[in-house]
Amino acid sequence: MNPQLFSRIGQTRTVLARDHALIAPDGHVVTPLPNWVGASGVVLISPAMGARLAQSLVWIEPNSEAITYRPSAGIEACFYVLEGELQAGEQTLRAGSYVFLPAGEHIELKAKTSARLVVFEKRHTPKANTKAPRRVIGHAENIEGKPFMGDPDAVLQVLLPETPEFDMAVNVFSYQPGATLPFVETHIMEHGLLMLDGEGIYRLNESWYPVAAGDCIWMAAYCPQWFAATGKVPSRYIYYKDINRDSMEAL
Numbered sequence: 269m270n271p272q273l274f275s276r277i278g279q280t281r282t283v284l285a286r287d288h289a290l291i292a293p294d295g296h297v298v299t300p301l302p303n304w305v306g307a308s309g310v311v312l313i314s315p316a317m318g319a320r321l322a323q324s325l326v327w328i329e330p331n332s333e334a335i336t337y338r339p340s341a342g343i344e345a346c347f348y349v350l351e352g353e354l355q356a357g358e359q360t361l362r363a364g365s366y367v368f369l370p371a372g373e374h375i376e377l378k379a380k381t382s383a384r385l386v387v388f389e390k391r392h393t394p395k396a397n398t399k400a401p402r403r404v405i406g407h408a409e410n411i412e413g414k415p416f417m418g419d420p421d422a423v424l425q426v427l428l429p430e431t432p433e434f435d436m437a438v439n440v441f442s443y444q445p446g447a448t449l450p451f452v453e454t455h456i457m458e459h460g461l462l463m464l465d466g467e468g469i470y471r472l473n474e475s476w477y478p479v480a481a482g483d484c485i486w487m488a489a490y491c492p493q494w495f496a497a498t499g500k501v502p503s504r505y506i507y508y509k510d511i512n513r514d515s516m517e518a519l
């Protein structure tokens with residue numbers, strides 16, 4: 269069925285459950301984003317659904333004015349450029365570029381073209397005897413991909429430093445057609461995920477969902493999860509997880 273007709277007659281692939289959500293693009297509603305002066309977007313995941321992170325899509329149009337992104341007090345953020353070209357001071361950001369902003373910092377961006385970003389935000393948990401994380405600007409192209417648990421067809425790129433001051437991880441996972449997560453993971457870390465390319469089946473708790481590029485998934489702590497890349501082309505997703513903190517700290 270034509271996807272527009274599918275939506276128009278009251279159907280959607282979007283699902284919201286206690287410990288997971290699939291947010292399909294057919295339901296996106298664009299709003300102004302209070303922490304972005306001059307940009308609009310869609311809040312895909314937020315505490316309003318029971319999550320401890322926020323994940324948004326942000327659209328930036330070329331403008332003579334710089335766009336300011338200032339996360340709320342105590343919130344750290346990582347954004348990844350999906351398309352377009354932006355200037356952040358001396359640095360040019362293009363598809364695959366990413367920025368980690370420690371809590372308390374802000375950034376000014378000049379869009380050279382229309383640009384689209386995915387942004388992950390979380391409350392930073394300071395750690396005793398550990399310095400605060402630093403700002404990171406990088407490009408996925410420069411991050412070596414490593415076979416996940418020995419599988420060369422499931423390759424993981426870890427975008428941010430894995431040192432103890434960072435309590436947020438953002439990774440890109442690429443799968444050859446037919447590759448899978450090697451087992452059903454169940455873990456304390458929470459995920460926010462955006463499908464970048466391809467398609468597959470995501471198992472979330474006791475449900476199996478067909479997913480494709482553009483879909484967003486929320487996985488709460490302990491949501492059993494598994495993925496199989498079922499398309500004829502490679503699949504790729506970017507995802508967030510909370511790391512490096514004592515398991516009692518969230519209480």
Ligand code: UGY
Nearest residue numbers: 441449453459493494509
């Ligand atoms: O890092 C992870 O937990 C990752 N393997 N999970 C996932 O891709 N759903």
Ligand code: MN
Nearest residue numbers: 453455459493
């Ligand atoms: Mn996982």
